[in-house]
Amino acid sequence: MYCCLKGMVVLGIEAEVVDVEVDIGNGLPAFEMVGLPASEVREAKERVRAAIKNSGYALPAKRITVNLSPGDIPKKGTGLDLPIAAGILCGLGIVSRHLAENAVFAGELGLEGTVRACNGVLRMVQKAESVHCCRFFLSKENQYEASVAEQTEVIGVRTLREVVSILNGEAYNAEPAVHLEDWLRDRTDRGDGLDFSQIIGQASMKRAVKTAVAGRHNLLLIGPPGAGKTMAAKRIPGILPQLTVRECKEISGIYSAAGMLEQDAFIWKRPFREVHHSITKQALIGGGRYPKPGEITLAHTGVLFLDEYGEFPAHILELLRQPMEAKEICISRLDRRYVFPADFMLAAAMNPCKCGYYPDRNRCRCPEQEVRRYLQRISGPLLDRIDLAVYVPKAEIEQLENRQTGENSAEMREQVRAAWQLQQERYRDTGILFNGQLQGSQAERYCRMTGEAKRLLSQAARHLEFSARGYYKVMKTARTVADLSGTEQIDSTHIAEAISYRASDLQSLTAETG
Template identity: 40%
Template sequence: MLVKVFGSAVFGVEATTITIEVNTDKGIGYHLVGLPDNAIKESCYRIAAALKNNGLEMPGRKITINMAPADLRKEGSAYDLTIAVGILMASGQIIAKDVNQYIIMGELSLDGTLQPISGALPIAIKAKEEGFKGFFLPKPNATEAAIVDGINVFGVENLKQVLDFFEGKSLLEPEVFDTRTAFFNALDHPEFDFSDVKGQESIKRCMEIAAAGGHNIILIGPPGAGKTMLAKRLPGILPPMTLREALETTKIHSVAGKLKSVGLMSQRPFRSPHHTISNVALVGGGSYPQPGEISMAHNGVLFLDELPEFKRDVLEVMRQPLEDREVTISRAKFTVTYPSSFMLVASMNPSPGGFFNDGDTPVNPSEMRRYMGKISGPLLDRIDIHIEVTPVPFEKLSDLQKGETSAQIRQRVIRARERQSTRFFKFDHVHYNAQMNTKHIREFCVLDEASLQLLKQAMDRLNLSARAYDRILKVARTIADLDDCVNVLAQHIAEAIQYRSLDREGWLG
C-alpha cells in the first residue's frame, strides 16, 4: 500500500515542502531513499521503539520510503513523526483520510514524546503559501509557528495525540498567538539602560550618532573604561523593529534553533562572539549550511570585543557582508543566502598592555603600531566612527545622579531616522546615512564654503587619510539630522572630524 505524507525542509531561511512516500510490499527490509543524512537514516530505530511503546508495531514487511524531491539533501531528525505516520497508514494500523492537508514534523523519543525542531517559522510560512490546512509540530515550537495567520498550528506532545486526532478520537485546539499585541507590548523594554552609565558623555553622544545613522563604530580604550558596558546598551537606543524586521529576524533564529519558545522577537539582537570564533561560525556555512553570527545579528548589533585578538582571516570574511548586507554560501549543488544587515560595534585596547602612550603609562609606539596592524585597512575603511574611551574619574563614579535614559536618547534617534527615510524613499537599498554611496554623498552632503574650508584645513593639519573624507561627510550628515538641519553646517563637520582618531597621523605616538 502506498501513502503520501508531507513534511518540510529548510534551505537558508526559506522552506521547501517534502513529500514522504511510504510503500509496503511483500518481503522484509527497510529502505530509505531521497538523499537523507545519517540522522534520518537512524530514524527507523527511534520509530520502531516509539511504536512499540505506544501499543503499535513496525510492520514485518518490506518498507520503502522516498523523500521527494529526491535530488535535495535532507537533514535532521525532524522527519521522525512524518515517517512514523506514513508507516502506520501504509500498514493499515490507522486510517487518516485528510492527512495530505497537513504538514507533520517532529523528532520522536523512544517513548513517543516529541522533541523540538528547528525552522518552524519558515515551514509554517511555506505551508500557508501552499494552502495546507494545518501544521503538526512539537509543543515547544508551537508559539513561533503560530505567528503565521491563516493556518492551524497544532502543538503536540507525543505521537498518540497526532494519531488520535486523525482517527477522530480527540480534538486538538490550534495554538493562538496575537502577534501584533505581543510585539508592540515588548518594544519599549530594553534590557540595559544608558542611565546606568556614569560619565562618558562624549561616548554616549557617539553612540547616539552611530545609532541615528546606522554607522559602524570602534571604541578604543584601556581595560575597565566601559567599552563593553556602552556597547551592550546600543540596541536600547536603536529605533524599534518594524513587524517586517521582527519576522525576518525571527526566521533566522528559528532556522538556527535559538528561539527557546519565544514567539516573535521584538528586541533587536545583540551578538557578542568570542575572539576564538572560526570564520565559518562567524559568517555561516558548514557541510549543511547554518546561519553564522553576522546573520544572527541581522537588524541588530554585532559586538566584537578586543578586535585585534580575532584571527585576521576571520575578520576579512566580514568585508563583503558589511557592504552587501547579506552573505551567500555556495556548495556544489546549491546556494543559500542569509541576510546580514547589522551594525558593527568593535572595541580594542590601544596596545598589547592595554594603555595609551601617555606620561603615566609609557608605551612603545612600535608596539601600538604592530597591535593596530592586526586590523586591515579595508576593514577599518568600513567603520565610520573611531572614538577613544578614557577611564571615568572617581567623582563621576560616585555621583548618585542618574544620567539620560535610553528612552530619551531613542526618541532623538527615531526622529533622525524618520528624516533619513523621507530623504531616501526613492532608493530601494538605502534607508539610513551609513548606506550612502559616493553618488548619494554628493547629492545630500553639499557643503557651504565655510564647511569646505574647515574640512580642508582639518585634512591638512591632522594629515587625515583620503578614506576619511567620505566617512566624515556621512557622519556629519547624521549629526545634522539629529539637529534637524536641512544642510550640513561647519559645526557638524567639526564634530565629525573628531570621530576619526585612527586616521590621524601621529596618533600612535
C-alpha cells in the same frame, strides 16, 4: 498500500517541503529508506519502529519502503520522524488517508511514542503557509513558535496516539493564534536591565554611539581596560528602534532554524553578538557541510561586536567586506546556494596600546614605536570599515560617586528613531537606507553644506591631511550629526564634530619621536 504525506526539512534557514512516500507490500520483512537521508534521518527508522509499537499498534512483518522526495535535496534534521510514522500508520490503514494527505508533519519521536520538538518550526510554518497547507502537526513544545501562522491551522500534539485520533476525526482544543504585532507591543519592558543611564559620565562616548547608531556608521571604541567599552556596546541594541513585525519574523525564523529560539517566545530585542578574535571563518559568516548561519547572520538587524579589534587577523575581517555591502551572505555548496541575511551594525573596541593606558604616561610604559606598531596593526581593511572612532576615558571616581548618569536609553532611542525617519524620507526609492551607506558621489549629492561648513572642511582636510576616503567619511558622519539635530543643511559645528570622530589617522596620534 501506498500513501504520500508531507514533511519539512530546513536547509540553512530555508524550509523545504518533502514528500514522504510510504509503501507497504509483501516480501521479506524490511524497513528501507531512500531519498538522500542524512544520518539522523536514517536513524529515524529505529525511533519510528519503537514509537509505533509502544503506541499500541502492531507493525506487520512486511516490506516497508520509505522514499523522501525530491530525491536530490539533502534531508536533515529530526523533524521527519513524525511524517514517516504517520505515513506508515496511514499505509497500514490505521489513520484516514484523506485527512493525513492534506497536512504537514514535523516532529521528533521518542521510543515511547512521544512527539518532541525540532528546530526550524517557525520557518516551516511560514513555508507551509506559502504553499497553502491547511494543517500543520507538530510537537506541543513547538506550538507557540508556530502559532504566528494565520492561514494554516497549527495542531500541537504530545504523543503519536493523539495524531492518530485527530486524523481519525476526533475533536481537539485549538490554541489561539499569536498576533505578532500585539505581542511585540506588549514587550515594552526589555527585561534585560541594560540601560545607558547605568554608564556614569562618558557624555562624549554616548554622543558618538548615538551618532553611529543614528546613521548606521560602524563604530570603534578606544579606551583603557575597564572604561566601559563593552558595557556601551552591549547597550547599543537598546537604543535601536523597536523591531518591526517583518524584522521580528525574519530574525526569529533565523534563530528558530539555528535552534536558538527560547521556548514560547520570539526574538523581540535586536540581537547583540559578541565575537572573540579567535573565531573561525565558518563561525563568522556561516558554513559547514549543511551550512549553518554564522555570527553575522545571528546579528542580523542588531549589532555585531568585535572586542579587541586589533587582535583580529586581517583575513577574518576581510570576509566582512562583501556581506556588509550586500547585507547578505551567500554560501555555495555542491548541491545548493545558501543565502543568509546579514544586515548588522559593526561595533568594535580596542585598547590604545598593548597595556591599554596610553597616553597616560604614569601607567603606560609602552615605548612610542610600540604604541605606533599596535595602532598600525589595525590599518587597511580594519580601518576602512570604521566611520566613527571615539575615546572612552576611565571614569573619574568623583563622577561615580555623584552618579551623573547623563542620557538614558529611552531618550537616545527616540532621537535615533527621529533621525532614521529623516533618512528614510531622504533616501526614498534610492536603495539606500542610512547615511552610513552613502558612496562618494552620493555623499556629494545628499550632504548639502553651508558655505562656512564647506570652507571648514576643505581647510581641515588640508591641515590635518585627510585622505579622499577620510574626507567622505567626515561628510557622511556630518550628515548624521545634522540629522540628529534635525537640520537639513550641514553647518560648521556638524563638520567640526564629525572631524573629531575620524579614525583614519589613528596611527599618527602618537607623540613624535623627532
